[in-house]
Amino acid sequence: MHFEHSERVKQLQQQLTAFMDAHIYPRLQQYRDEVKAGQYPVSFMADLKTLAKSEGLWNLFLPGLQDNEPGTRLSNLEYAPLAEIMGRVPWCSEVFNCNAPDTGNMELLHLFATPEQREQWLNPLLNGEIRSAFAMTEPDVGSSDATNIQTRIARDGDDYIVSGRKWYISNSAHPHCKLFILMGKTDPDNPNPHHQQSMVLIPRDAPGVKILRNLKVMNHTNPHGHCEILFDNVRIPASNLLGEEGKGFAMAQARLGPGRIHHCMRSIGQAELALQLLIGRAQERKTNGKFLYQHGAVADWIARSRIEIEQARLLVLKAAWKIDEVGSKAAADDISLIKALIPTLHTTVVDRAMQTFGAMGTSEDLPLADMWSQGRALRYADGPDEVHIRKIARMEIKRTNEKAVDVSHFYFRPEYDEIN
Template sequence: MNFSYSEKTKALIEKLTGFMEAYVYPNEKVFEEQLAAQKDRWSEVPPIIDELKEKAQEQGLWNLFLPDSELGAGLTNLEYAPLCEIMGRSPIGPEIFNCNAPDTGNMEVLVRYGTEKQKKQWLEPLLQGKIRSCFAMTEPDVASSDATNIEASIVRDGDEYVLNGRKWWTSGAGDPRCKIAIFMGKNDPNAPRYEQQSMILVPLDTPGVKIERMLSVFGFDHAPHGHAEITFENVRVPVENIIWGEGKGFAIAQGRLGPGRIHHCMRLIGAAERALEQMCIRAQERTTFGKVLADQGVVREWIAESRIDIEQARLLTLKAAYMMDTVGNKEAKTEIAMIKVVAPGMALRVIDRAIQAFGGAGVSQDFNLAAQWASSRTLRLADGPDEVHRNQIARLELRKYASKEMVKQS
C-alpha cells in the first residue's frame, strides 16, 4: 500500500490550508456572534457562511468529495482523506466547501441512483450550494441501528406514494435552505427482509410534513443546521420521486453510508489534530506549581498518547480509503467498520485531554473544544453504533476460521 499524496493532492492541501488559516479560523467567532445576534436562530444563516462559500467556490475548493471529475474534484478516497481532515478542524469548515453531511451523502445517492429529472431538480442546486437537504431514516420508536426495523410506510396510490411515519435526528432539517429530504420507509413488509424498504424524495414544503421540534446534542442546538424530529402524515409525492426503485432502500443505504462513515472519520482526525495543537500551545503558555504545563509529566503523557492515537487512526483511515479505491466498498467493509469504531473514540480521548489542559476554559464557549467533543460523541452512534460495527467485525473475523478444525494437542 502506498499512502503517498499525489501532486494534485499536495497542491490542494496547501491551497486548502491557506484558505482555512486566512478565512475560516478567524471567522468562527464571527459566525457565533452573527448567530447570537439573530432574533431567531433558525430563520436565517449567518451572512459570513455565504461570503466564505463564495470565496471557496471562486478558488476551486468546491465539491472536493465527489470522485466524478465533471461534478466534483475527481479525487479518489485516498486523495480526499487529508483534505477532509483539514476541513474537519473547524465546525464550520465542511459547509464552506460544500463538503458537509448529510448533503454529501444525499448528493452521492442522486449521482449514483437518481433519474435525470431528479438530478436536474435536486442534485444541481445541491452541487451549486443553493439549497441544502436532509436524510430521514432514524425513528424514535424503534432501534434504528437495524434499518430493517424502520416502520415508516410508503404506500402506492395510483400515480402517487403516500408516506406516514415519525423520524428524528434528521440533521439539517432546521436550516431555512433545506428544501428536500430523502425519506426511508417500508413499501412491502412481506418482501424479503432487505427488500422491504425504499427511499423517496420529499420536498419539505409538501403538505403533511411537520417539524415537531429541534433536538439538542449535549445542550448544543447546532443552529441553523440542527437535528429535527419530523412527522410525515399522509404525505403525497409523485411516483417519479422514488429513488432507483421499490425495495432498493436498504441497498442504497449501504452504498450511501460507506463513504459517509469514512468522511466522518477523516473529519474526526482533523478535529483531534487541532485539539492536540491547541493543547501543545496552551501547555507552553500556562504555569502551575512553578512549572509550565508542558514540563508536567502527566501533560507530556497526554501529548504523547494523543499523537500515538491520531497516527494510528489516520493510518487505518488511509488503509480503508485505499481499499475502497482499489477493491471496492464491499471488500473494504471490515476496514470501514474498524475505523468507524476507532476514530470517534480516538477523537474523544484527544479532545478530552485538551479540555483538561485548558481547565475551566476548555468547557466554555471561548474555545471550540466542548463543541467538538459533543459532536464527536454523537459519531459513536451516527452511521451505526460502535456495537453494531464490532459485531460485524467479529462476524467477518470468525468467518475466516469457520471451516478450520482446531489442532488437538495431547
C-alpha cells in the same frame, strides 16, 4: 497500498490550508456571534462559497463527477486529507459544498437519480443553491438496524403516500433545506427484510411534512437542525421514487461507506486541533514550579495522543483506499474498524486537552467542550459503536474459521492418557 499524497493532493492541501488561514479562522468569532444573535445562515457564507468555487475548492468529495458538473474529481483516498483540514472547523465544510448530509445525498442522486430528478435536485445541490436532509432514523425503533424502520410508503395509483415519524434528521432546520430523501417500507411483508425498504424524494414544502421540534444534542441546539419530523400522509408522485422499489437498504449502505470516511477524517482534524491546543497550554502554564508538559501525566497525554492519531489516520486512509479499489460493500469490514475506533479517539484526545486547560476547558472561551460533544454524538451517527464492534468480532471469527488455523501447538501442557 501507497498513502503518499500525490503532487495534486499536496497542492490542494496547501491551497485549502491557505484558504482556511485567510478566510475561515478569522471568522470564527463572527460565526459564533451571528449564530448566537439568531442570524443563520451567517452573513458571509454565500460570499465564501462563491470564493471557494472560484478557487477550485468545490465538491471535492465526489469521485464520479461528470465533465458538465462543477467540482474537483478526487478519489476517496485523495479527499481524505482534505476532509481532515476542513474538520478543524465543523461549519466550514459547507463553504466547499462538502457538508453532511448533502454529500451523501448527492452521492445517492448521482448513482440512482433519473434525468428529471438530477435536474430538479442534484444540479442545485452540486451548485450549492439548496441543502437537503436524509430521513431514516425513527424514535420508536432501534434504527441502527435499518430493517426495523416503520415509516410506510404506500402506493396509491400514480402516487405514494408516506406516513411515519423520523427524528434526529440533520440539516432539516436549515432555511435552504428543500429536499428530504426518506427511507421507508414499500413492501413490509417481503420475507427478505433487506428488500422491504425504498427511498423517495420529498420536497420540504410538501403538504403533510410537519417539523415538530429541533432536538438538542448534548443539550445544545444546532442551527441547521436535528429535527423530529412527522410525515402525515404526505402524497408524492410515483416518479419521486429514487432507484428501484425494495433497494432502499442496499442504497443506504452505498451511501454510508464514503460518508464514514468523511466523518472519521473530520474527527481526526478535531483531534489534531485538540492536541495543538493541549501542547500550547502545556508550554505556557506552570504548576509546582514546572511547565505542565514537564509533568509525567501531561507528557504521557501528548505522546499517546500523537501515537493514537497517527494510527487512526493510517487506518482511515486504508479504508478509503479500499473503497476506491473494490467499492464500499467489499470494504465494509475496514469501514466498521474506523467507525468503531475514531469517535472514541476524538473524545479521548479532546478530553485530555480539556483536562490540561482545567476549568477553562469546559467554558465557551474554547471550542473544546463543543468538540467533545461532537465526538460523543458520532458514537451514534452512521451506526452505534456496538454494532460495528459486533460486526468486527463476527468478521474475525469467520476469517479464523475459514483459514482453519491450528493453534493446538501453542498449548504447552503435558499429554495424559485418557482417564476412565
